[in-house]
Amino acid sequence: MGSRKGSLGGLAEMKDSYWSDKRVFVTGYEGFLGSWLTKVLIEKGARVIGLDNARQRPLSILEGWRRKIKGIKGSVVSYRLINRIFEKYRPEIVFHLAAQSIVGLAKRYPLKALRVNVLGTANLLEAARNMDCLEAMVVASSDKAYGSHRRLPYRETTPLKGEYPYDVSKASADLICRAYFKTFKVPVGVTRCGNIYGPGDFHFSRIVPDAIRKALANEVFLIRSDGRFTRDYVFVSDIVSGYLLLARLMKKKHLAGGAFNFSNGKPVSVLTLVKKIYRLCQQEPKYKILNQAKSEIRHQYLEAAKARRILSWRPEYGLTRGLKETIAWYRIHF
Numbered sequence: 001m002g003s004r005k006g007s008l009g010g011l012a013e014m015k016d017s018y019w020s021d022k023r024v025f026v027t028g029y030e031g032f033l034g035s036w037l038t039k040v041l042i043e044k045g046a047r048v049i050g051l052d053n054a055r056q057r058p059l060s061i062l063e064g065w066r067r068k069i070k071g072i073k074g075s076v077v078s079y080r081l082i083n084r085i086f087e088k089y090r091p092e093i094v095f096h097l098a099a100q101s102i103v104g105l106a107k108r109y110p111l112k113a114l115r116v117n118v119l120g121t122a123n124l125l126e127a128a129r130n131m132d133c134l135e136a137m138v139v140a141s142s143d144k145a146y147g148s149h150r151r152l153p154y155r156e157t158t159p160l161k162g163e164y165p166y167d168v169s170k171a172s173a174d175l176i177c178r179a180y181f182k183t184f185k186v187p188v189g190v191t192r193c194g195n196i197y198g199p200g201d202f203h204f205s206r207i208v209p210d211a212i213r214k215a216l217a218n219e220v221f222l223i224r225s226d227g228r229f230t231r232d233y234v235f236v237s238d239i240v241s242g243y244l245l246l247a248r249l250m251k252k253k254h255l256a257g258g259a260f261n262f263s264n265g266k267p268v269s270v271l272t273l274v275k276k277i278y279r280l281c282q283q284e285p286k287y288k289i290l291n292q293a294k295s296e297i298r299h300q301y302l303e304a305a306k307a308r309r310i311l312s313w314r315p316e317y318g319l320t321r322g323l324k325e326t327i328a329w330y331r332i333h334f
């Protein structure tokens with residue numbers, strides 16, 4: 001990675017005629033993925049309107065970029081606010097990322113998660129319904145929306161069977177997108193990704209930032225599960241490129257109403273990941289298995305053949321390269 005703030009592996013840093021002067025509305029723009037996406041959009045020349053209910057985070061990927069964003073502080077739960085933003089800024093592209101994105105918090109506060117993740121998405125779709133300027137809306141669903149299945153990897157045709165609060169909130173929002181496309185022809189597509197990691201994620205309840213922080217401090221990492229749960233890990237810039245491709249090709253390739261998986265397609269166990277992170281931090285792995293994880297899916301990974309075929313999307317980052325760049329960022333910032 002070129003700079004302290006991250007260069008996104010050559011993805012951005014150039015103006016792009018498609019994005020130049022495009023009116024783009026990003027919800028959750030202060031978040032982990034939102035900040036990367038917003039930064040790349042600005043670099044490509046888009047005019048970004050961002051909505052988030054959080055204050056500006058220090059050490060964010062957006063540091064130094066915020067003056068180029070029309071940032072609005074508010075909640076996606078307010079339909080009035082969303083509608084006002086649509087009417088005032090008339091976005092051509094919408095990326096809806098705002099969510100209660102932490103599985104554990106959604107379990108602790110299910111009503112809040114449902115309000116934000118489900119009602120928030122419905123508000124966006126409802127406001128988008130009569131916007132003839134709208135070319136594409138991309139909504140962040142999740143691999144969790146699929147729920148537990150014996151047959152893996154998940155394909156886009158795998159039924160949505162979320163069972164726990166976060167999973168059900170994402171599955172519901174995902175289905176509501178489909179309803180708004182089928183019924184009102186809102187040009188919306190959903191993304192379903194595995195665990196996204198990379199510089200700038202401040203959720204230390206997530207395994208990658210947490211394990212890096214512990215490894216750099218040479219402390220013991222507590223594994224909540226039995227260590228054998230498997231997940232799919234994908235580097236943030238690869239996801240940003242997927243979102244941009246989906247938005248850009250939605251109209252041209254008639255992709256509205258569809259879902260796209262984005263992943264490396266390689267499941268990794270918690271134990272393998274933790275050991276790898278410690279080694280890349282030049283530490284002997286130190287961990288304790290608590291075996292306390294409940295209300296969580298044991299095995300998950302996705303197949304991204306559809307994104308590869310239709311969007312010509314390819315992840316640039318393998319796990320080792322992605323983790324090295326992520327660790328380098330946390331080393332500097334923490």
Ligand SMILES: NC(=O)c1ccc[n+]([C@@H]2O[C@H](COP(=O)([O-])OP(=O)(O)OC[C@H]3O[C@@H](n4cnc5c(N)ncnc54)[C@H](O)[C@@H]3O)[C@@H](O)[C@H]2O)c1
Nearest residue numbers: 028030031032033052053054075076098099101140195196
């Ligand atoms: N990070 C992952 O591994 C992952 C994987 C699959 C799907 N997703 C989804 O992708 C999206 C982005 O994830 P992330 O990792 O950047 O999460 P994040 O928590 O870092 O970002 C979400 C942002 O939404 C904002 N937000 C929360 N409630 C809001 C509200 N009511 N109104 C306005 N803003 C609100 C938060 O302040 C935050 O800045 C989420 O929808 C998440 O569910 C993430």
